[in-house]
Amino acid sequence: MSWQFKLVSSMRASPFRACITRPNGLLLRPTARPAGDFSVSVPTMTQTKRLNSNKCLNIDNINPHIRAAKYAVRGELAVKAEEYRQRLTDGDKALPFDSVIFANIGNPQQLDQKPITFFRQVLSLVENPLLLENSDALKSSFGYNQDVIDRARTLLANVQSVGAYSHSQGALGIRNSVAKFIEERDGFPADPQDLFLTAGASSGVNTLLSVICNSPNAGVLVPIPQYPLYTATLALLNAQCVPYYLEEQRAWGTDVNAIYQSIKDAKAAGTDVRAVVVINPGNPTGASLSADDIKQVIDIAAEEHLVIIADEVYQTNVFEGEFVSIKKRLRQLQQEQPGKYDDVELVSMHSTSKGMVGECGHRGGYFELVGFDPLVQEQIYKLVSIGLCPPVVAQCLLETMVNPPRQGEPSYELYQKEYNGIRDGLRKRAFALYDAFQRMEGVECQKPQGSMYLFPTIKLPTKAVEAAKAEGRVADEFYCLRLLEATGVCVVPGSGFGQKENTLHFRTTFLAPGTDWVERIVKFHADFLQKYR
């Protein structure tokens, strides 16, 4: 049973519908653009061209898996939000708000988050090494410290030029730094041979799922709610998504029994379940897995011979407790119970896009292969070598991320100040938003634990649900659209991530500065309930 097809039939808006068609047949532009850009992706050709059969390609004969893939994070609402933004820029006074807040995507530097100074100083030097010829001026005129200059020189020695292809796994010197970071974090060593630098975690997910999914029956366990990269990629690969529901009432915890049941059901349907995705900390939930939960996941993986895909890109966005990497837990278990866990295969992913770094646009990251068959690892190498290498500047950025200034070094103080400032700011905003949700009737939100998002449940009056139906919408999408129209705040309906039936949610980032936008939501919500009471 294919997860995608079930949802297509039962819901109009879900992670599994890319094209939202209106009754009048007008095709909306469902794939929207991130904030800060105003263009329309579809040329202004009309339907007559569509009927033209002399072209090779049409919507019915392109790769059907591309059609099937859904990625709703940039859906209809984001398109509308962009239109509003443009209208405000053009001086439109008719809207009931004076700014649009893009709370739909985790793109910190599109809002007010500044990059970390040390990182960008180093990158400026690797981009233009001629600057290093006058280090005195760098110091006196621009405040570059010696450690910045030294780091740039080291990186240039590693890569020779950021304009040259590197090793397809990324420059060895940089992989050495990543290995050291992993060892310091976990207390267990990492081998640079097992590290693959990437153009971001999304790229790594694509690589890994391409290797693992060997037939249309291949299935991958995916937590619901999930960041819809996973379902989209599985659709592209014509493989099966095997959902397992997270437990909202247990702080979005991972319920191992749910995983067992999902495996059982999938196998009964003929699915060859080969991997389990764990997003830790979660997206959209922000929940961190406890050491116990991680052990249980590893147990299932060992018993059922599943590859564990550990998406750990939010590992430094943790408010509650401490992040424990799945690799660390695995190594601990391998020590505690020799033999039992020897064959567990794990891939751990990290990124320069999130955390306090927030360098989404640089497209950097890595994955670490743990316990893979060397011949399989060789094939993964071959696959990445076809794409030549990940962006070399981003490799350098990754190195500064995993090897930041240390105590005693001249850039340490400012680095710490900036890092902590961002961290504290994120925490403050998360809880301010959480507090606001407490004041909203019918809204329940799990306490912020991490990531950049809150994913509250909303209970809407029956009248609202009916109004939604009358518009041909799922209720949470209806709510979010009304929210946008009234307040200019753009969020993503929970149906975009998957949710248990008969529940409604939305995902919002807490990145936007100030509290005004939060109050807009509180007021809208009260008005909305009043209207549909």
Add this chain to the structure above:
Amino acid sequence: MSWQFKLVSSMRASPFRACITRPNGLLLRPTARPAGDFSVSVPTMTQTKRLNSNKCLNIDNINPHIRAAKYAVRGELAVKAEEYRQRLTDGDKALPFDSVIFANIGNPQQLDQKPITFFRQVLSLVENPLLLENSDALKSSFGYNQDVIDRARTLLANVQSVGAYSHSQGALGIRNSVAKFIEERDGFPADPQDLFLTAGASSGVNTLLSVICNSPNAGVLVPIPQYPLYTATLALLNAQCVPYYLEEQRAWGTDVNAIYQSIKDAKAAGTDVRAVVVINPGNPTGASLSADDIKQVIDIAAEEHLVIIADEVYQTNVFEGEFVSIKKRLRQLQQEQPGKYDDVELVSMHSTSKGMVGECGHRGGYFELVGFDPLVQEQIYKLVSIGLCPPVVAQCLLETMVNPPRQGEPSYELYQKEYNGIRDGLRKRAFALYDAFQRMEGVECQKPQGSMYLFPTIKLPTKAVEAAKAEGRVADEFYCLRLLEATGVCVVPGSGFGQKENTLHFRTTFLAPGTDWVERIVKFHADFLQKYR
């Protein structure tokens, strides 16, 4: 008939074999690494792990299309060259050469090519905008001109931060510059809505072929010899490569009759031929298509309803004549013969990796969609949006590449000097190498026309061919290996690109500085012929 399978059976080394196994079963590490990096991609696990069946993944059960994909540009020879380089670094005096020359990949900045100053100055500023706060010091201490500062400010206005995700097609302001460049180049306008910035042309090829190949019967015409990205990607997609041979004796020209015949044969075998790849200027051949040849390709595309995939990344590496873009030719034909060419679909690809720019490591480029059905274009947009956006720094680099300093601007002189210097140096080296090939018995080389490569034919004595067979090798691979062992010069055997049966070639770049390495090849060749006469 699948091209891949035929070659697998008839040749040991070809674009279609990734794993070269020795008679003793020892698996070589065929996927090698670019110069400048010393690591081995395979962990030091032994064959006992391979026999372990408790793991989920093994070589026989991963995605079979990954196994089938071959990408031999970084094959056995490059691995060996790297080992030699490391030995020399370690002080080994036993080798008959004192330097390794990596003439196997087009990676200019790994050799002695310097980046263009204007570009890197601008990139240093977009990486660290704080530098703009002291433009006086930028000018007085570092020689940055006002146009550099202005450009950085414009780009920052376009993207806000190089650390923020941009529009998935790339920042609009940058696409506007690319559209202007295309218009100036061709005399026909381009619409930024039809432009998709990429993380390099390889990424674009992957996107496009993913959309076009809709079933295992889908076929794509590929010129032979070709850059093996195409055959590799088609294998990954489980689609058919439909080869058409280029005409070595006609300066590697494109023979339209060959294309017609290939289509005919493919159709007879049940292949649905959907697209035709044209690499112009060619890789590995360097040949540019004449305006006539281009018209004939467009004619076939119009008649047979084929998407034209125009790989034009070497468009500024042209020694003979002038580059004419396929889009320009198409627009001209559409004007000259209204109606006949209206439905031709074309995608034109460009990159920041080649030309005089040579910024391979930045991973930048774009493709332009011409004549695509809007609903198909929307799906392409959706597909790229799953990967979020191309690296933003590389988008900025692309902008400076298509919009370099103009006459009258302060940075123009230096830019021209550097640009011309690189261009003249490349031309000089190409002809020096060509001249050397003239002095080599049994070696025939087409006059350099463009790109970064020469692809000479070699005729080897029967004894050499037999010696190759005795080693279980194709003769050109045997020759190239002996060349490497004797001289330290690493090239790529023609079998890695495809070639007509009973012909032998190798591809070498002409990027390496000096003439010493060329003389090593000349001497080796004479000795080789002497040995096997």
